[in-house]
Amino acid sequence: LEKATPEACCQRELQSREGMFVNKEACLTGVERFQNRQGCYTVILNSFETYVYLAGALAIGVLAIELFAMIFAMCLFRGIQ
Numbered sequence: 577l578e579k580a581t582p583e584a585c586c587q588r589e590l591q592s593r594e595g596m597f598v599n600k601e602a603c604l605t606g607v608e609r610f611q612n613r614q615g616c617y618t619v620i621l622n623s624f625e626t627y628v629y630l631a632g633a634l635a636i637g638v639l640a641i642e643l644f645a646m647i648f649a650m651c652l653f654r655g656i657q
Contacts, residue, residue, distance in 0.1 A: 580604075585611050 588595030
């Protein structure tokens with residue numbers, strides 16, 4: 577019994593529905609080099625892990641700016657009194 581590969585599992589040059597297939601015939605016959613073997617959850621998790629450090633650094637930067645703004649506002653308040 578031959579295992580059929582769905583067309584949606586075949587790799588495309590652009591990762592979109594409109595992208596051209598890399599090698600559709602080889603993919604459908606079962607050559608794993610031309611197939612997408614990871615699930616959507618794994619791909620999304622891997623892409624999230626690459627940007628989590630950037631998001632953390634950005635959050636720390638915003639936190640530092642807010643802290644300096646608060647200290648500056650306190651100094652201005654004490655100067656007025």
